[in-house]
Amino acid sequence: MNFFNTIDEVLNPEIASKIALYVDELNEKARKATEAQVYVVFGGMLKRTTTEIGVDQLYNKIKRGHYDGHLVANLNSTLKDAAQTHAFITTGNEDISHLLPAMKSSIGNMVSRYANIRNSSAISLLGLVTAVVLDVLGRHVKEKNLDADGLAAYLFDQREAFVNAVPEELLPQLIEKLSLHQIVAGVAAPAKRVNQVSAATRVASPRTTTTRTIPTPVTFEPEVESGDNAGSLAKWGVGILLLLVVAAGGYYIWKNTERYSDGSEEVSGSSTLSSDTIKADTVARSLAVPPAPGATTPARSTSVAGASPVVSTTAARGPLSDQLTPYLSNPTAPKGRVFTLPAVAFQPGTMDLAPSSQAAITELVNILRTHPNAQIQLVGYANDASSGTGLTNMDLSRKRAYAIKQQLLNAGIDNNRVDAVGKGTGVTITPGDSTAVRRPTMRKIDVRVVLK
Incomplete structure (x- = not known):
């Protein structure tokens, strides 16, 4: 099934004219914008299915949203009623906000410029087209009884048709966006889900400890012969021997503890590194963090013979963690809160980050x-x-905001999450408004939480 042929059948000229009437735009412009939004939504779905978590989210959105083809089957009658059309668009806009987080506004701007329509019209068309695309995909999932991997494979089967269908004047913008x-x-x-537990689920609880069942130790005791106390003597001997071993071990531990408790001697040889320390070092080295000019070297953990020194995890925690971590860990806290990225600075007039900014990133x-x-x-x-x-x-x-985004991507954070x-x-001042209070200009980077 060619996806774009199916979409053309659904968004036929009669439907297109009703859509143009609803958004109050000329037929030709509305049609151009609607087609552009089809390519945007489909391209976003393709991008989503390159990661395991994206495949799962798209498939679950189709299943839980009851997208199975019934919406497009009744699209003509839906567009005759303004209230039903509004509900249809609202549902689509909510879904695209989850599948392409924090991109709805920028997509609307791109399509409004491309088709020369109002930005509000482009946003409405994005919601409508999202619902249509998901419903067409849902019908295919239902008819072919596809699982999440099957849906991802189907989308990539349409990749060549997608590239050929996008107009040349739109394709560069779409690729970049x-x-x-x-x-x-x-x-x-498309990402292949190796097992039923997605990578995101495995990472979600890195500190979870598993309870291990320790088998009851089997003891062997000498059999006591009738009328003989030899077995009792043997057991007494074993017990005394164990007591001596335990006492010797305790004395050894006490002496070593006394030896190093005052910290006067340097620890040498191999030391055990915690998993948290290793994790912090991996992150620091993956970003190639340079030291701040004039800054003192952070405290190091115990050194290992032949290995590079490891930065202590306590140095990686700062004011952003103190504010953001409790918020993300609280399921009742509403999304959308904004936090300022601390200690991030750029060279004046450029996109070049100051070395001291790397710790916050x-x-x-x-x-x-x-x-x-x-x-x-x-x-930004x-x-x-x-x-x-x-x-x-x-x-x-x-450009400064994108420079920090690129740092996050280089560290392995998925593009769809940022x-x-x-x-x-x-500062925005309405021309001719003499009563407006001019706010001070800003130079900073904020982090707005779109989804928890």
Whole structure:
């Protein structure tokens, strides 16, 4: 089944005219925007299925949303009723917010410019098209009795048709917006779920301890012969021998403890490293964290002969963890809260991070690894753009947010979990409004929690 042929049948000229009427746009423009949103949503689904967690989320969204083809079958009658159409669009917008977190607004801006329609119209069309695409996919899942892996394989079977169908003027923007470079090049492939437990589920409880059943030890005692106390004497001898062994072991431990308790002697030889210490060192080295100029070297854990020194996990925890970790761990706390990324600075007028910023980024990586379901939006603000660079404060704020996003991706954080936007100076003044109170401009990076 060619997916795009099916979509063309669903969004036929009669349906397209009803859609244009609902969003109050010219037929030609509405049709162009609707087609663009089809490519956006489908491209987003392709990107989603390159990870195990993305495959599971898409499949569960189809199943739990009861997408099975009945919505598109009744689309004509739905579009005749404004209330039903609004409910249809609202459902689609909620679903795309989960599947492509924190991207709805930027997608709306891209499509509104592409088709020359209002941004509100583009957002409405995104919700409608999302519901249509999910329902068409759901019908295929139902008819073919596909599991999650089968759905992902089907989507990638349509990759070539997708690349050929997207207009040339839209394709570069779409690739950049959804990070489809490897998919369009044919390098990426659908994720294969090795077992029933997804990678996200395995990572979700890194500190969970398993209870091990210790078998009851089997003891062998000499058989007591009738009328003879030889067995009793043997048991007394074994008991005395065990007491001597225990006493000797206790004396040895006491002497060694006394020897090192005052810390006067340097520990040498092999030391046991905790899993947390190893994990912190791995993160630090994966980001190639340089030391801050003039900063003192952080405390090191016990050294191991022949191995590189390991940074203590206590050094990796900072103010961001103190604020963000309790919030992400609290299921009752509402999503959407904003936290400022502390101690992050850029060289004036550039996207080059100051070396002292790496500690905060490493800390954010640790938090996202500990909470694998969390999805965030990096919001940049800038007020130091130089006219000589040709960049506005809006450009600079966006590029700085993307620079930090790239650091997170390099550390292994999934692209679908991080979005980046720029807000310029953060100050908007309505032209001609003399009563407006001008707020101070800002230069910072905020972390907004989209999904916990």
